[in-house]
Amino acid sequence: EAGVAQSPRYKIIEKRQSVAFWCNPISGHATLYWYQQILGQGPKLLIQFQNNGVVDDSQLPKDRFSAERLKGVDSTLKIQPAKLEDSAVYLCASSRGGQGLRPYGYTFGSGTRLTVV
Amino acid sequence: RKEVEQDPGPFNVPEGATVAFNCTYSNSASQSFFWYRQDCRKEPKLLMSVYSSGNEDGRFTAQLNRASQYISLLIRDSKLSDSATYLCAVKRTGNQFYFGTGTSLTVIP
Numbered sequence: 001e002a003g004v005a006q007s008p009r010y011k012i013i014e015k016r017q018s019v020a021f022w023c024n025p026i027s028g029h030a031t032l033y034w035y036q037q038i039l040g041q042g043p044k045l046l047i048q049f050q051n052n053g054v055v056d057d058s059q060l061p062k063d064r065f066s067a068e069r070l071k072g073v074d075s076t077l078k079i080q081p082a083k084l085e086d087s088a089v090y091l092c093a094s095s096r097g098g099q100g101l102r103p104y105g106y107t108f109g110s111g112t113r114l115t116v117v
Numbered sequence: 118r119k120e121v122e123q124d125p126g127p128f129n130v131p132e133g134a135t136v137a138f139n140c141t142y143s144n145s146a147s148q149s150f151f152w153y154r155q156d157c158r159k160e161p162k163l164l165m166s167v168y169s170s171g172n173e174d175g176r177f178t179a180q181l182n183r184a185s186q187y188i189s190l191l192i193r194d195s196k197l198s199d200s201a202t203y204l205c206a207v208k209r210t211g212n213q214f215y216f217g218t219g220t221s222l223t224v225i226p
Contacts, residue, residue, distance in 0.1 A: 009213070033214065041218050042204050044216075048211075055211055074205065091161075108162070110160050111160055
């Protein structure tokens, strides 16, 4: 089974510039998550999609961050304009979803490391 | 209040030692619980799920206390290769996953 694909792997931008990250989940995974992981901290959930609908975006800074998942497959996360404190690894994860105890194949991509200078 | 809280450590232990990590969660509606391992500059990977009755996988034992809302991970006979950050995670209804800040473990020769 192919894993969660993310690109780019690394990105360096100046503050106030824009940046976009792309995620291709595992085939058939209905649920997609974007996390922000700042150095030394755990992953912080930014947004969760179920198919192409948003389930939870309560921690997404909507004044500068946006995300979409057209057609319920690939997703993009955008930051516009970027701030220094946005420097972090942006992780995408997907799962088959459903209720119950199992994480249902919950898998992370290898992340995009963003540095804002 | 954070969904999930962990002691960030670091824990520095000699090879062969036993080490335990605790994690507390704030939402009593949390459904299921997990421990993830994250190596430096890598993504988190599932170590084990945590079941109500407690469960063991080799040298790793996970426990859940719903009344006190905490989960624990015990590592026996620590190996150098166990050095990593250990993240606890909780899943709520709607498949929302929340992670703790992680506990750093270094096993020393």
